[in-house]
Amino acid sequence: MDLAPKRLESQDMSTLKSTAESRLKNFMQEVTGRALVMMESATQGQQGIAMDLVQEAFISLHKSYSDKSTEEWYPLFYTILNNKLQDWRRKEARRAQPFSFFKKVQLDEDDNELENIVDESTPSPLEFLNQALTADEIQGAISSLPHRQQQAFMLRAWEGFDTHTTAQIMNCSEGSVKTHYHRAIQGLRSALAHLNPYTGGSSE
Structure with a gap:
């Protein structure tokens, strides 16, 4: 049995994965600073929370959209980051108001x-x-x-x-x-x- 095609396919997948990880690393280096400033402002200076939100957004981006181009990553990343922030704000609003689950949380x-x-x-x-x-x-x-x-x-x-x-x-x-x-x-x-x-x- 000729295993060459499968071996080549495995090598191609490994190369694609390495390329995606390299692109993501460069992307992270470029946008992390600005994203952190944005999240620190949105969380009233909570640097730990801001870092967590940014890291979670990067993880989700890599997990779901590693095959997208770098240009496509920009709006995708900030969409994910916005969703992470909204989830955090809802949790904070409910924590501040224990009975808020009885009504719609009004964030803005x-x-x-x-x-x-x-x-x-x-x-x-x-x-x-x-x-x-x-x-x-x-x-x-x-x-x-x-x-x-x-x-x-x-x-x-x-x-x-x-x-x-x-x-x-x-x-x-x-x-x-x-x-x-x-x-x-x-x-x-x-x-x-x-x-x-x-x-x-x-x-x-």
Whole structure:
């Protein structure tokens, strides 16, 4: 019996697995820092929880989508990460309110869409702020935003996703993304105005 075909097939599978793991390692190195910043803001600075959520998202990505291209991984990863975060937030809400299982857990109260919002451009986080602001000041302002506004801002301004992709990741309409992003920009400008001389505040 000729076992060569099976041996070759086994070698091919091993090569594909090695390639996928190598790609995932490079992908993780590229996005881990930004993903952690996003999760730390969403969990109010709980670094351990943020790390767990990011790691779980990577594990799920590798387990279910190792055959996808690296470009496809970006929205898939953030969709998985968003789902992990939502699950964690639901558990936290139920833990805080022991009898909340009798009613629907309301995680966000700013989902009402504003009418006639023009889709804004996606500046870098510093582009509309004073360049002298520190990363800590900006991250602190982001952390003070409602969760969905944080998501919309981080996905669009930090990750550079368009409105359509952001809506898919957040599992909401494009109108909601525009609303959350618009409110996030307004909230950040307001929160940091006293540090930004270009908006009439003072950095002293």
